Amino acid sequence: MIAIVDYGVGNLFSLCSSFAAVGADAVVTADPDVIRQADKIILPGVGAFGDAATKLRESGLGEVVKSEAKNGKPLMGICLGMQLLFEKSYEYGEHEGLGLIPGEIRPIADVIPKDLKIPHIGWNPLRFHRESPLFKHVKEGDCVYFVHSFYAANCDDALLASAEYGAELTAAVGRGNVYGCQFHPEKSGNVGLSILRAFCEMEVTSC
Amino acid sequence: MITKRIIPCLDVKNGRVVKGVNFAGLSDVSSPVELAKYYSDHGADELVFYDITASAEGRQLFTDILCEVARTVFIPLTVGGGINTVDDFDRVLKCGADKVSVNSGAIRNPALIGEAAKRYGDQCVVLSVDIARVDGTFRVFAKGGRENTGMEAIEWIRRGVDAGAGEIVVNSIDTDGVKRGFDLEMLEAVCNAVSVPVIASGGAGCIDHFTTLFQALPKVDAGLAASIFHFREVEIKDLKAELRKNNIPVRL
Numbered sequence: 045m046i047a048i049v050d051y052g053v054g055n056l057f058s059l060c061s062s063f064a065a066v067g068a069d070a071v072v073t074a075d076p077d078v079i080r081q082a083d084k085i086i087l088p089g090v091g092a093f094g095d096a097a098t099k100l101r102e103s104g105l106g107e108v109v110k111s112e113a114k115n116g117k118p119l120m121g122i123c124l125g126m127q128l129l130f131e132k133s134y135e136y137g138e139h140e141g142l143g144l145i146p147g148e149i150r151p152i153a154d155v156i157p158k159d160l161k162i163p164h165i166g167w168n169p170l171r172f173h174r175e176s177p178l179f180k181h182v183k184e185g186d187c188v189y190f191v192h193s194f195y196a197a198n199c200d201d202a203l204l205a206s207a208e209y210g211a212e213l214t215a216a217v218g219r220g221n222v223y224g225c226q227f228h229p230e231k232s233g234n235v236g237l238s239i240l241r242a243f244c245e246m247e248v249t250s251c
Numbered sequence: 252m253i254t255k256r257i258i259p260c261l262d263v264k265n266g267r268v269v270k271g272v273n274f275a276g277l278s279d280v281s282s283p284v285e286l287a288k289y290y291s292d293h294g295a296d297e298l299v300f301y302d303i304t305a306s307a308e309g310r311q312l313f314t315d316i317l318c319e320v321a322r323t324v325f326i327p328l329t330v331g332g333g334i335n336t337v338d339d340f341d342r343v344l345k346c347g348a349d350k351v352s353v354n355s356g357a358i359r360n361p362a363l364i365g366e367a368a369k370r371y372g373d374q375c376v377v378l379s380v381d382i383a384r385v386d387g388t389f390r391v392f393a394k395g396g397r398e399n400t401g402m403e404a405i406e407w408i409r410r411g412v413d414a415g416a417g418e419i420v421v422n423s424i425d426t427d428g429v430k431r432g433f434d435l436e437m438l439e440a441v442c443n444a445v446s447v448p449v450i451a452s453g454g455a456g457c458i459d460h461f462t463t464l465f466q467a468l469p470k471v472d473a474g475l476a477a478s479i480f481h482f483r484e485v486e487i488k489d490l491k492a493e494l495r496k497n498n499i500p501v502r503l
Contacts, residue, residue, distance in 0.1 A: 055344055055345060055347075057318075057321060057345065057346065057347040058321055058325070058347050058349070061321060061322045061323075061325075061347065062325050065323075065325065090372065091372060161446055161447060161448055161472075163373070163374050163417070164253070165253075165374060165417075165418075165448060166253045166256055166296075166448075166472065166473075167253070167256065167296055167502040168252065168253050168254065169252070169502075187254060187502040189326070189327060191374045208252050209252070209253055230325060231325060231349060232325070232326075233291065233325055233326050234325075237325060
């Protein structure tokens with residue numbers, strides 16, 4: 045069973061439907077016990093980093109997700125959920141994230157030419173940086189759907205894939221059993237579903 | 252590099268897809284769920300659903316159908332029609348819509364754009380504008396293109412973007428349904444005025460019209476059309492192959 049963590053941000057209808065479409069048993073939950081019992085965890089999110097980080101902290105769900113991930117349970121953050129995996133964000137101030145992936149979240153505006161539109165919105169091809177089980181059913185150049193104004197910087201060897209938008213923007217990250225996608229796999233057609241399917245096929249790693 | 256989006260638009264009335272020529276003479280085409288699935292499987296980058304139902308029953312039917320579409324189709328969905336309040340945003344977003352398009356509702360209450368952008372983010376709010384030339388100026392029309400509001404279109408779009416609209420759909424009443432190509436002059440005026448994505452609508456009759464659109468106006472992000480896709484006059488796969496041949500980036 046896959047636990048989709050519901051900490052009060054965003055709409056999880058499409059995410060839920062997309063797991064159903066790949067034949068996975070996913071539940072939307074805010075119950076720490078359900079998250080602990082799950083085989084895998086999805087950390088979703090839309091909106092502002094500061095708000096979301098506060099909600100994660102105040103609900104106690106951030107700590108649950110973090111300790112489960114540290115026990116080797118596959119975890120994937122999506123969009124803002126990916127950004128929350130990082131140490132820090134500079135989205136309107138300075139906010140602390142879960143610190144599961146090295147690096148920080150910064151405005152796209154800092155790195156792209158002025159004439160490009162923000163947010164980075166639309167379909168953009170993936171460029172792979174490292175091999176990953178997350179991409180076992182997709183290939184380099186496959187397009188995925190992005191909507192974001194901030195990006196993950198300085199991810200070091202956690203960088204799995206990027207997309208070109210006046211600069212190489214982080215598209216996916218991974219470290220051990222922790223993964224993150226800046227794009228929306230649940231809105232990226234068959235390519236997105238294939239990435240979710242690959243995540244569903246992962247096993248708990250022992251550490 | 253970000254790709255140009257091709258967006259079929261589905262006008263839905265009482266649970267069925269319809270498309271009018273110059274907004275009049277509606278004809279039943281097909282089931283929204285079937286069409287949505289077909290388009291998603293054949294390369295559409297996004298889908299727009301306009302609810303043109305007036306009754307409460309029709310609205311409920313639309314919401315039910317939207318949920319069904321969102322359960323089977325995994326590309327971005329934009330919903331418009333009958334969006335007058337933030338509660339209307341809520342109603343369609345809960346059914347799986349990703350973006351909400353406002354038109355007459357924003358004309359009646361311009362504050363709606365800002366309120367919705369604040370709650371759901373700019374990327375969620377699409378300002379759709381029906382524009383026609385009146386005495387040589389671009390004017391905003393309301394009520395499905397039937398009523399001249401007297402507002403200057405470029406000024407209205409600027410105000411909308413300032414308030415938080417994250418995307419603009421420019422629908423030229425002058426070229427809609429005529430199938431002689433997009434309204435390049437009108438689109439250029441909008442592209443020069445704002446820095447958010449611009450979606451061209453109204454006038455596409457063949458593949459060449461899309462090629463011309465993206466070549467003449469590189470700032471246009473997407474092309475939207477309805478009947479030429481519904482009646483299979485243009486297959487999206489063929490359209491995208493042709494665009495790529497002309498070095499226009501598309502998702503194949």
